[in-house]
Amino acid sequence: DQQVKQNSPSLSVQEGRISILNCDYTNSMFDYFLWYKKYPAEGPTFLISISSIKDKNEDGRFTVFLNKSAKHLSLHIVPSQPGDSAVYFCAAPSYNTDKLIFGTGTRLQVFP
Amino acid sequence: EAGVAQSPRYKIIEKRQSVAFWCNPISGHATLYWYQQILGQGPKLLIQFQNNGVVDDSQLPKDRFSAERLKGVDSTLKIQPAKLEDSAVYLCASSFYGGELFFGEGSRLTVL
Numbered sequence: 001d002q003q004v005k006q007n008s009p010s011l012s013v014q015e016g017r018i019s020i021l022n023c024d025y026t027n028s029m030f031d032y033f034l035w036y037k038k039y040p041a042e043g044p045t046f047l048i049s050i051s052s053i054k055d056k057n058e059d060g061r062f063t064v065f066l067n068k069s070a071k072h073l074s075l076h077i078v079p080s081q082p083g084d085s086a087v088y089f090c091a092a093p094s095y096n097t098d099k100l101i102f103g104t105g106t107r108l109q110v111f112p
Numbered sequence: 113e114a115g116v117a118q119s120p121r122y123k124i125i126e127k128r129q130s131v132a133f134w135c136n137p138i139s140g141h142a143t144l145y146w147y148q149q150i151l152g153q154g155p156k157l158l159i160q161f162q163n164n165g166v167v168d169d170s171q172l173p174k175d176r177f178s179a180e181r182l183k184g185v186d187s188t189l190k191i192q193p194a195k196l197e198d199s200a201v202y203l204c205a206s207s208f209y210g211g212e213l214f215f216g217e218g219s220r221l222t223v224l
Contacts, residue, residue: 004154043116043203043215044155089154098143098210099168102154 003027004092006103013110019077021106023090026071030092034100035064035075038087047088048075080110114138116216118204124222130192133219137185137206143167145213146179146189147203155203161187162209194223 005024013019023033031052036044050057050064050073057064063076077084087105094101117136125131137144143162147155158177160167164184172179176195181187191198201218 006154009152041121041217043205043217045215046212091154097168098207099157099160100155100213102156104152104154 002104003030004090004101004103006090006106008106009104010107010109013080013108015082015110015112016079019075019080019084019108019110021075021077021088021090021108023073023075023103024071025073025092027092027095028071029095031095032093033064033066033073034091035062036089036091036102038089038105044089077108080108082110082112084108085110116204116206116214118202118216118219120219121217122220122222124224125194126224127196128193130190131194131221132191133189133202133204133221135187135189135204135216137187137204138214140208141206141214142184142209143207144181144187145205145207146187147205147215148200149203149218150200158189191221194221196223199223
């Protein structure tokens with residue numbers, strides 16, 4: 001049972017354009033969401049998070065939007081840079097625990 | 113500040129052999145996690161420790177996997193006997209009592 005889904009395994013974007021990575025979830029009890037970024041041969045690193053009491057959180061070039069009614073969140077990167085090329089995972093803590101449930105990831109490639 | 117250390121980085125074994133992975137978390141982090149990331153999937157929690165006690169091992173295949181954190185600091189994850197489907201990256205992460213997770217670089221296991 002995949003409670004956190006990332007339906008796009010890959011995305012290719014030109015440098016300077018917007019990258020939009022999507023994530024859907026099935027458990028309405030999730031109230032906090034995180035995005036992690038993973039470079040090859042490295043562990044995931046925390047990027048940005050959002051609480052369910054908000055619908056938007058912004059940090060520099062990164063903005064996460066949450067649509068609770070649709071059980072959907074998205075990560076926007078503007079402008080995209082070649083260094084953003086990585087695999088992005090969305091994740092949510094299982095209800096009432098801190099056990100993170102990860103999506104399958106989206107590989108972003110930003111080309112010049 | 114030193115990050116989460118893992119070793120070995122890479123290991124190739126034949127099926128039915130055994131393997132052990134070691135993790136040293138960030139100093140002062142009470143919570144330690146072992147995740148399994150199979151190619152094309154998101155990380156899946158195998159076991160979570162708080163100090164030297166197990167918090168969650170519901171997804172650990174206990175017939176072949178074992179993990180310990182005897183002194184509440186570093187941890188060892190063992191697989192015996194290994195199966196082909198155990199080929200994955202084993203990620204160790206730590207946090208300060210369930211806060212932000214910091215991941216190590218991972219140990220990539222190939223079972224032939």
